[in-house]
Amino acid sequence: MHFLSEVLETYIQEHSEAEPKLLQELTRETHLKVVRPRMITGHFQGRVLSILSKLINPKYILEIGTYTGYSALCLAEGLRKTGMLHTIDINPELTDMQRRYFDQSGFGEQIVQHLGDALEIIPRLEQVFDLVFIDAEKLSYDAYFEAVLQRTTSGSIILSDNVLWSGKVVTPLDPKDKVTQILLNYNRKLKEDPRVETVLLPIRDGLTLCRVR
Ligand code: SAH
Numbered sequence: 001m002h003f004l005s006e007v008l009e010t011y012i013q014e015h016s017e018a019e020p021k022l023l024q025e026l027t028r029e030t031h032l033k034v035v036r037p038r039m040i041t042g043h044f045q046g047r048v049l050s051i052l053s054k055l056i057n058p059k060y061i062l063e064i065g066t067y068t069g070y071s072a073l074c075l076a077e078g079l080r081k082t083g084m085l086h087t088i089d090i091n092p093e094l095t096d097m098q099r100r101y102f103d104q105s106g107f108g109e110q111i112v113q114h115l116g117d118a119l120e121i122i123p124r125l126e127q128v129f130d131l132v133f134i135d136a137e138k139l140s141y142d143a144y145f146e147a148v149l150q151r152t153t154s155g156s157i158i159l160s161d162n163v164l165w166s167g168k169v170v171t172p173l174d175p176k177d178k179v180t181q182i183l184l185n186y187n188r189k190l191k192e193d194p195r196v197e198t199v200l201l202p203i204r205d206g207l208t209l210c211r212v213r
């Protein structure tokens with residue numbers, strides 16, 4: 001879904017950092033070999049994630065929803081030299097491809113893959129995360145948020161992706177559309193939750209940035 005005209009999107013992309021070559025290859029291979037390639041983070045949003053991570057310069061990053069590893073590699077660009085990124089995905093068919101790209105990127109030793117349901121894995125992690133990217137099953141966003149909040153500290157940043165859900169959050173609700181209803185509740189909760197400061201950024205499909213108080 002394009003919220004801006006295509007010509008504006010092109011202009012914006014052309015006046016932002018170029019997409020690294022490895023990520024171009026990852027995108028190509030994802031489209032060739034993996035189902036639902038629309039889920040991959042694109043050039044512009046990837047550069048946004050990269051620069052946000054560089055501004056935060058985190059020691060520990062947590063990603064929920066690795067897919068083929070695109071967003072993980074963008075976020076890893078901001079890691080401290082001694083930092084680690086933990087990324088979780090439930091789909092075992094993606095693990096080898098993720099690892100191939102992680103190892104080519106130079107961040108291979110700083111990325112830990114976890115295979116399984118994020119809601120089971122997050123409580124077992126011991127780190128305090130400076131930066132979290134929530135991008136897995138939309139119906140579980142609230143549960144992910146509550147679980148990761150326990151693993152953050154004051155000043156930590158929690159990003160939630162696809163919160164505008166192709167604009168469905170502002171169109172009349174189809175009563176059968178559970179995901180939109182869940183995201184409406186989630187967006188309202190983040191705005192009202194006194195534990196975080198929230199801005200919803202109109203980046204791609206909507207990216208909410210919460211700062212833990
Ligand atoms: N962050 C990726 C895209 C993630 S797509 C990128 O920007 O490139 C969503 C991913 O969440 C899928 O790969 C899917 O397998 C994973 N997923 C879905 N349910 C999950 C769960 N319960 N726990 C962990 N991962 C899950």
Ligand code: CA
Binds near residue numbers: 041135
């Ligand atoms: Ca996404």
